[in-house]
Structures are given as C-alpha cells and as structure tokens.
Amino acid sequence: MTATGIGASVKRVEDFRFLTGRGRYTDDIERPNQTYAWILRSPHAHALITSIDTKKAAAAPGVVAVFTGADLEAAGVGGLPCGWQVHSKDGAPMAEPPHPPLAQGKVRHVGDQVAVVVAETREQARDAAELIDVGYEALPPVLDMESALAGKSLVHDGAARNLCYDWHIGDKDAADAAFAKAAHVTAIDIVNNRLIPNAMEPRAAIGDYDTATGEYTLYTTSQNPHVIRLLMGAFVLHIPEHKLRVVAPDVGGGFGSKIYHYAEEAIVTWAAGKLRRPVKWTAERSESFVSDCHGRDHVTRAELAMDKDGRFLGLKVSTKANMGAYLSTFAPCVPTYLYATLLAGVYTTPQIYCQVQAIFTNTVPVDAYRGAGRPEATYLLERLVDRAARETGLDQVDIRRRNFIPNDAFPYQTPVALQYDSGDYGATLDQAMGAALVDGFAKRKAEAGKRGKRRGLGYSTYIEACGIAPSAVVGSLGARAGLFESAEVRVHPTGSVTVFTGSHSHGQGHETTFAQLVSGALGIPMENVDIVHGDTGKIAYGMGTYGSRSLAVGGEAIMRALGRITDKAKKIAAHILEASESDIELKDGQFRVAGTDRALGFAEVALAAYVPHKFPHETLEPGLDETAFYDPANFTFPGGCHICEVEIDPETGEVEVVAFTAVDDVGRVINPMIVEGQVHGGVVQGIGQALLESCIYDEDGQLLTGSCMDYTMPRAANVPNFSVGTHTTLCRHNSLGVKGCGEVGAIGSPPAVINAIVDALWDVGVRDISMPATSQKVWQAIQSARAPMAAE
C-alpha cells in the first residue's frame, strides 16, 4: 500500500471546493441571454383539465413564452420512457401508460406538470404563472393501494384495477409443501413507509441550443448524464446523440432521486430550441417534495415456515408496491428484481415464493431510493426472523446462526435467482457483537430500568445485491439498457493522467477513490491525476451511479484501462531500454529492467509515447490513451450485521438510539474513511426512516408532509456516534475484490432499530411497531399494551 494507493484513508480531494463554496452546481451556471422557466403544477390529485387560458400570462411583463401539453404534443414531443419492462405471471407485459412531460387533458397527482412559463427572470415567470387560468374538473383520487385495486377510479384508462403488473418469483407449490410440514409458522404484516428523498441540492436543469451547430446542451442534476441523453434524445425529443450533450456538473446528493429522466429536463431543452435562448429551471424545496420521485411504499404479508429446531423451511411473501401516478424510469424493477431476489437474505431457506402487485395511485411516482428494493426485503426478513425467534423461544442470535449460509457453501445459489459469491456471516456477527458490547447489555438494561427507561437491543444480519449489473442477465429480466461501465485513461505527454469515467460522483468521492486506483496502479502521485465525470461531451459513454455500482463496475473499468496502459507502456519502455518486455516491471512509478538499475520514469515513457522518436512503430501506435468497457459477470453481495441499542422513555414514548454498531462486508476497502462516511450517511437515513420520516397524503391526495416543517429529516441529535467496522471477504469476480458500500447503511439499519424497540417493549406487551416509530406511536403502543393488563 502506498500513501495514496488502495487502503489509504486519503482525504477527499473534492471537499475543498465544496467546503469553500467553489462547487459548481447546475444553478451556478449562467448562460448568455438566459431565460427562466417556472412550472405550473396541479393542486389536484386527480382531475380533468377542462380548459387552460394562458393569454394573460403570455402578456405579463417579461414573459417570453407559455407552453402547455398541447404545444408539446403538436411539436411531436414524446412521453417520458420507462427503462424496465416487467411481465406479469400470466406473461402479459406490464401496463405502461403514457407519461407526457406536460399534462394532456388530465392531472394525476398533486405536483403534476401542467404548463411552463418562460420569462426574463424567475420572478416574472413565477408571477405570470399565477395568471394562467386552468379549469379543473376534480375526479375521485385513489390513494391507498387496496382501494386502488378495487378500481373505483382509474389513474390511467389503460390500467384496469390500477394494476401495473402482478408478478411472482419462486416455486409456489414447493413453498406450500414446505409450509405443510412446518412445525411452526410465523406471520407478519409489514408496511415500508413512503419516503421523500430530499437531496441537499434541489433538481435543476438548463437547456441550451447552439444556432450555429444545431447542437443542444442540457445541464442537469443527474446521476447519469448518458442515460438522460439516451432517454431524452431517443424517446422524448428525437435529437440524435451527436447533437445532444448532457452535462451533470457538481451534484449535491441524489440517493436515487436524480437517476431518472424528469419532465423538466425535456421541457427546458425543447423550449431552448424553440426559443433559441437558454432556459433555466431550478426547483424550490417545496416543489421537490411533489416532483422528485419518492421511495419505498410497500405493504406486505410474509410468512416463515420452520422445523422444530427453528430451521427455515419456506418463505411466502405477498407485496403491494405503490408506483405512484406514472412509471418512473426504473420503478418497475425496484419491487421485483431488486427486492424479491433478496428474500433469501443470509439464510438457507430452501423454498421462497413471492408475489408482487404494482399499483398506480394518485401520488408522486415512486422509484429507487438509497437501497431500492433491498431495504424493503431486508426490513421484512429481519423483522420476520426477529418475531420467529420470539415465538419459538429461540435467542435472536441463535436463530440467525442456525440458518446462516455456511462459509463452505459459496458460491451459493438461492431459490430466488441470485448466486452469492462470498460472505462470512457468522464471523461478521461475532465482530459486531463484540463491538456492540453485547455481553454488557443485560447490565445496561438493568441500569436503565432503575432510571425508569426501557432499553432494547436489535439485530439485522442483512445482504444486498449491488455492482449493478450483468447486462445479459438484466436484459433477460426486462431491463431496456445495458449496465456496464466505461473508462478512459488518458496519459498526457508529461506523465499526468486524466481519467474519464461514466460513473458520476454526487457525494461518493470518486475524485478521490478513483485517483487512488490510478496512483496505486501507476505509482504516480494523486495530484497528477484528474477524474472527469458527468459530461457526455467528454466521456465516451457511461451508465451512471446507483446501486453501489461505481467502484465494482466503474472502478473495474478503470482498472482494465489501466492494465492496457501499463501493458503498452511496458512495451515502449522495453524498446527504449532494449530489453525484453517480459523483463520490465513497473514499481513506484519506474519501469525497470528486472534485476538491473536500468529504468525509465513514468513521465519519460509517457513522453516517448507522444514524441515517438525512439519508438516501436512497427508494432505500436503512438499515444498512451486506453479505454475499457466492463460488464460485470455477476452482482456483488455486500452484507453485514447492524446492532442497534435504544432507550425508551415509557412516559413520553421517545426513542433514543444510544448506540449503533455496523460491521459491513463491502469487499476490499479502497479508502476506509470514505467507506465509513458512506456507512454513517446510510445509517442516518435508515434511522430517519425507522424513527422519523413518513410521507402522508390526506384523503383528497394532498401532500400533508410537504415541507421540512412537516416531513422530519434526521438531525445530528437523533443519532449517536456510530461504531463502524468492516469484515472483508473479497468479491470473486472483479479484480479489485470490491462489493460496494453506498447503500449498506440504509439497507441494514431500519430493522435493527425497530427490532430494538420491540425488544425494549416486548415485556410491556408491545408486539409490533411500524415505521416511523415516532414518540406518539410508541407511547400509544405502550398504552394499548398496558390497557388490557390494567383491566385484568
């Protein structure tokens, strides 16, 4: 390990500009002659648009233009495409209703786009939008999934019963047979609460059109600019890719919500071409609440069959997943291939059957949010295992150990399609229990009891699938894209290096981690390495950042390109040093003839590649610039053990997370500090979901938790100092051995928190508590549990 190579906790090089206000975000970009767009949004959850009168708005001061859905339709603008097609169990393709960028005849959720005003200033656009007179004829909204399935009101005419698909996985007959011989069956009803992402930087987009070249440029807050270029260019605006550049500059957090192609991107790009002027749109925070895709929102019934020794025989799961009003880019795969395929968890359950109904409602579309399907699977499974232990009298730890996939079983084929390559679940649990000081818990609990507090300990031993994904596999499952990654390593004549990666960084620290890969592989200082991402005009191609894929897929692509660079550089060095290529070794930035003192510095070889006076022209081309596309052979499978300790005040119901331990297996760790930071952030989000966050609509479909006053984001005071560690087993199918760390915190933590609360209150009689476990909810659960006892 070098000072800046693999394994070094190098400070993040990007942080200086972020912390000193020098980051350059989309809204910081000002284009000459720029105009501003304001989107008029529906105040109704479900209504027909009977009329739109834009005359007054068009005549308002500063207004350049006003457009409605009719204008886009007349211009041939297409609907927003969905990137994944799921088939129902009867073989029928999912219902895939149109998703116009501006509503055409009907609005389907509060916040749906109705019209856009373009003006000289943002304030003028906003004021003019007040003058648009929209006639609405309100329709009854469908909000909860049960009544949506009853079909009394249809979100889309083409989706009967508001059903998008009715999908399943696993062998139902075999699962039924397993249940028939069970000694005990544990059942649980689970709601995975709907979340609103709230990235620190609201979404923004600027459309620009070059009248000289006919080229469009879109600056946008995206996690994957190439994907946006593909979707928007090919399906919405019909702009060929060589005339469309998409730039995603510094982006202030995404968590999934900035993966998708949003209407505003298409609207500003189209309007820029139409008006021959740049058009900028920046969301207000309250707009983000009703226009950024939401996350989670599952309602599930799950049953676990066990033999008399507590070994799992079968699992049956039935889930209703809320899609919201339209299908967002990757929405259909979240409650299916990113969810049900994880239901084996870290256990040897031989038979699993899962049915998922995806349902349209008059709410903001739901798509992937940090973890995407895997937190839902983990929460369900770890709550179920916890309950099974309590019902059978087994210890929380014991029931897990009895069912862990043993180390000699890898590669392990689950009954739900995935094949795990590596893991060491028992040792990970041991390490976490040690770090969490589990041995002293009984004493701490007794001490808390003296203070009138109830203390509880909760476990979560989880697994997730990331490193998304083998293109052929996901293609067979309905993905309409490949999920490889590209990298170009360009060595400059004097030896500095620029890496062009298709993997976007919006908080993950790619500019540091990826530079460490280069520094380690070439033996050059990190300062000589730049990481460029987020611009289709610079980077050959890229699938972007989500699903903890950056290092496992994007990093591996960089390693492959680096391998090609060193192979070629060795040939050049061998030629100059008049040695055999096989005798050249690269160490500490020197190409040396093994066993001699004859050597060339990295910069000398780089110069020789561009000033090829002494160069093997008969076998090599000049230059030192290599590109690699890497398509992974499998998913990667990070896992771990999270242990949460809570203390509850039974008089107020307030839950305090007093300790949280996370031991994660993320494969080889490139930068331990960044891994820790990712786990910290993920755990905070998980605690937020478990204790605080919940998206609430009223019966009319109005979003009641529509601001940071009403939607409770976790704050520093809500979390303890974390105890974070890693227990590493290497991924077996990428050269780095990495698995991914971006989502583990958000996936593993919620069930640990809730299991801890149930543990604390089990003796009181509380059997279940749903997320978010607010103090009011906990207090009421305690009161309800005590009431029958008092009556006895």
Next chain:
Amino acid sequence: MDMTGEYRIPAPREAVWKALNDPDVLKQCIPGCEELEKKSDTEFAAKVTAKVGPVKAKFGGNVKMSDLDPPNGYTISGEGSGGAAGFAKGGAKVALKDDGGATVLSYTVNATVGGKLAQIGSRLIDSTAKKMANDFFGKFAEIVGGDGAAAAPDAPAAPSAEAPPTAGPTAALEAGRPAASTPEPVVKKGLPVTVWVGGVIVALGILMWLFA
C-alpha cells in the same frame, strides 16, 4: 378542517342585517378584500389578496347559498382556485338569532385546501382560521356597534382536534363556479334577503380567512 364558533354582536339584528348587506362594511371587515360584488340574491363574487406563511396569492371566488331556512340559517359553499397557490373549497352553516338587544351569529365551517396551500400550510390552518374569524368579528362589531362595542366570542372558535389538517393557511377561497340555483326571494318568507346576503358574506369572509 372543521371549525365552529359563535359570536355575539352588540347590536340589534336590524343593524346587523343592514351592515351585513353593506358591501362597504364587509369589504372593510374582510382583510385583503379588494372587490365584493353581488351577482344575484344567492351569489357573490369576491377578490381577496391573502398571505399565510410563505404563500401569498390573489383569490377570486364565487360563493353560493343553499339550504335556505329563514330565519334560522342556511349553508353557504364556495370553491375556487388560487393559481399556483392552490385551491380551496368549503362550506359553512350559519345561524343568526336575537339575544336581547344583540345578535348571536354561530357558524360551523368545513373547508379543504389543495396544492401549495395544503402542502405548506396544513399545520397553520387552525390557528390562522381562528385568528381571522376573531379579526373579522372584531372589526365588524366595531363598525356595527359603534365605539366601545366589541364582538364577544361566546365560544371561542374551536378547531376540531380530530379534523384532518387539510387546510392550508393561504387565502384560497376563490373562484368557484357561479351558483345556478336562485331560491324564491326569502324576503317573503320572513327573513329579508339582506340578512341572507350578509350572513353569506360573513361566512365567505370566514372561509376566505381560513384560506388566506
């Protein structure tokens, strides 16, 4: 949200009726009221600029009366949209009765708001509505009762604790659709139309403040 309240206006009913029928008086009492226009015996149009919390908008709405039961009470309902700020709709049951030399007005309001009003203001609506009702009657009593008179809320406006917090703080009541029904002139049945009109406007005012 749901809210009930009762006010004792220290003026004889005749004076209350008269004031309630005086658009100038009502305009003074309704904060932010820019226009108040009688469209028919059962219909009014109003324009109110209102600001609640961070949401400010101009609302223009139509209000209609129904369930006319002179002289005991009636229902008014209105619906309108406030552009980007959202919309509001709702109704109020209003009753007037003599109380010695004074007049007691009681009301039950039910209102819903949508869009940004609901999104930003749901937590503010109850207290805002209460304050606006008090402001209206305070001003109304001052004008009707003359110097020294003040409206006495017999039962302070009481937002229902169980009502879902749907209403937002901004003035939303606005342009509903013109009411089509025109009942027989109520004058003949006993209660002068002016009372109806005035009562409706009081209720409209309450609604507007709720929404504002």
